[in-house]
Amino acid sequence: MANDNFVQIIGNVTRDPELRFTTGGTAVCSFGVAWTPRRRNPQTGEWEDGDTSFFNCSAWRDLGENIAATISKGTRVVVTGSVRARDWEDRDGNKRTSIEIDVDDCAPSLRWAQAQIERTSRQSGGQGGGGDFSGGGGGGQRQPDPVYGDEEPF
Template identity: 50%
Template sequence: MAGETPITVIGNLTADPELRFTPNGVPVANFTVASTPRTFDRQTNEWRDGEAMFLNCSVWRQFAENVAESLSKGMRVIVNGNLKARSYEDRNGNRRTSYEIDVIEIGPSLKFAAAKVSRNQSSGGGNWGGNSAGGQGGWSGGNGGQGGNWGGNPGNQGSYNNGDANRGGGVDPWASAQTDEPPF
């Protein structure tokens, strides 16, 4: 949308995500990410930490429940979202501004860790591209893989590896069929 400031931050969670519910029962998870820049000092031949930046983040609905269940204090994460400025008055009457991220995507950093991802069962209606022809993985542009795909392969059906056998061996967790049933 216009007027939003997209941002990607890499940092560590300062505490476990706090899962709460609105009066209407909508889940929301709040958490803080600390991002510390590092620079290499050639004279001392060592890394130096800069000043940490703390950003409050929020996620909603099923996304909030997934975050609260999957992430914990100290984990290194990659957060992508829209930066929002919120102005308020502190206890002394001074005008303050805090910056928050409305999270679009978050995941663990795999630079120093490994993760095993499991896909939630779909409750229906989750196919953003409107793919009604059974695309089974990557994005097929909402045309059911019937030509015009970005990959240029008219028989792609939306699979990530163009329908070839799983190159990594084992079971491909992204190849499970999605339901196109509406949620009602």
């Protein structure tokens, strides 16, 4: 992931994640996240909502599968990744732009929720969302668990 377009957002999932697989067997999960800024009005002392921003998110491989199994519509999440704008035309021929995030990591926000963590075994090589992956799981061999020495892995 390039450091020049890194983004982190905290928002609510707008639709249940959709898990699909490429023809090569690679998992990709698509979901939406909305974020509405809030600020306190200095004259009234009241909180006011700003304009809501909507982001289309894509997560690949194990991360995508874990998101699809864990996150649902309405969940408040913390998403990190790289951002890009995609131009397209709607059915009426109008030019549109959508902001998309290639997800590097995603987690439920624990400010207003609790989560139970269940570790999964890694089935593909690489580290994180941007590693070098060899495709969807062949061979049936499980990768060894990482060695952390004397430290706990968290």
